[in-house]
Amino acid sequence: MAYYKRFDYPAPDPAILKKLTEQQRDMQAQIILQKPDFDLKLIAGCDSSFIGEDSILSVFVLLAYPSMEVLEKVWHHGTVQLPYIPGFLSFREAPNVLEAYKKLQQKPDLIMVDGHGISHPRRLGIATHLGIHLNKPTMGVAKKVLVGKYKEPEITKGAISPLVYKEEVIANVLRTKDNVKPVFVSPGHLIDQETATRIAMECALKHKLPEPTRLADHYAAVFKSEV
DNA sequence: GCGACAG
DNA sequence: ATCTTGTCGC
Numbered sequence: 001m002a003y004y005k006r007f008d009y010p011a012p013d014p015a016i017l018k019k020l021t022e023q024q025r026d027m028q029a030q031i032i033l034q035k036p037d038f039d040l041k042l043i044a045g046c047d048s049s050f051i052g053e054d055s056i057l058s059v060f061v062l063l064a065y066p067s068m069e070v071l072e073k074v075w076h077h078g079t080v081q082l083p084y085i086p087g088f089l090s091f092r093e094a095p096n097v098l099e100a101y102k103k104l105q106q107k108p109d110l111i112m113v114d115g116h117g118i119s120h121p122r123r124l125g126i127a128t129h130l131g132i133h134l135n136k137p138t139m140g141v142a143k144k145v146l147v148g149k150y151k152e153p154e155i156t157k158g159a160i161s162p163l164v165y166k167e168e169v170i171a172n173v174l175r176t177k178d179n180v181k182p183v184f185v186s187p188g189h190l191i192d193q194e195t196a197t198r199i200a201m202e203c204a205l206k207h208k209l210p211e212p213t214r215l216a217d218h219y220a221a222v223f224k225s226e227v
Numbered sequence: 228g229c230g231a232c233a234g
Numbered sequence: 235a236t237c238t239t240g241t242c243g244c
Contacts, residue, residue: 048234050235084235086232093234115233125233146233179243184233234235 020091024124027132031123036110036137036191040065043203044108045212046101046130048093049220054080056093057227058100059220061212062108066202068211075223076100086146087121090129097126098133109137110191110199112212116140117188117196119163119171121147131189138188139196140171141213145184153182158201172197176204183208 043065048058056079062072076099082092116125117140127140148165150173157178163171163186171186174197185200187193203210209217 048235050234052236056235084234086234089234120233140233142233144233145231147231 017088020088021122024122027124027129028122030132030189031118031128032190033118033187033192034190036195038109038137040109040199042071042106042108042110043199043212044104044111045114045210045214045216046097046111047114047213047216047220048097049217049224051077051224051227055227056080056096057220057224058093058097059216059223060100060104060111061215061219062104062106063212063215065109068203068205070215072104072106073215073219074100074103075219076103077227089115090124090126094126094129094133097130101130101134107136111136111138111188112200112203112210113138113140113188114142114213114217116142116146116171116184117186119146119148119165119184119186123170125186125188127186127188135190137190139191139199140184140186140188141200141210142171142184142186143181143209145173155179157204160197169193174200176201176210177206177208180208183210 078096113127117127131138148163153159153161159175162169
């Protein structure tokens with residue numbers, strides 16, 4: 001059996017990959033990046049963790065903005081159908097994430113996703129993917145770069161540096177805490193780069209990760225013991 | 228051909 | 235993502 005590069009995963013069926021890329025092409029045409037029209041009151045944080053090789057646990061935490069008070073936390077446990085392949089993360093995780101989203105009693109004005117938005121080879125990171133499926137403003141906060149080049153931002157909190165890919169700014173490298181590695185903030189859908197960056201900074205209290213994704217990550221670990 | 232590669 | 239020990243700093 002063919003294996004994908006250095007990963008020990010079976011290579012995806014070429015026919016499946018073709019369908020995925022075609023789907024991405026269609027989604028590409030729908031990405032809207034502009035000043036959001038919402039009056040931000042509710043913001044959600046989203047994150048997934050794995051239990052074994054194909055068992056996934058997705059979590060949503062709903063917070064009041066700007067108080068950052070936790071209002072709801074929901075999760076969904078399921079099975080993934082595809083291996084992790086850089087650039088195709090959303091096809092592996094989004095189905096389960098969408099199931100978790102359905103369990104929220106109240107829907108947020110904006111979703112902050114653990115991962116990239118448009119800072120992706122085809123501008124379709126998981127934050128963008130989810131935004132299009134839900135027709136909801138989304139933004140991505142990633143811990144590591146996927147594509148693009150950047151200069152290290154100043155070492156002080158609040159410093160930003162553009163992430164450039166093919167002559168285009170696709171994210172802001174944002175220092176959310178002094179002397180700590182920066183995060184990569186990019187718009188997902190129905191929001192613009194400036195607003196996404198401002199909100200990420202406003203939600204960064206005492207930690208590197210903004211509260212929404214930090215708490216989603218935290219509760220993912222907590223709920224894991226309940227599965 | 229050689230690295231790089233979200234979670 | 236996950237597997238893992240000690241270690242540095244607020």
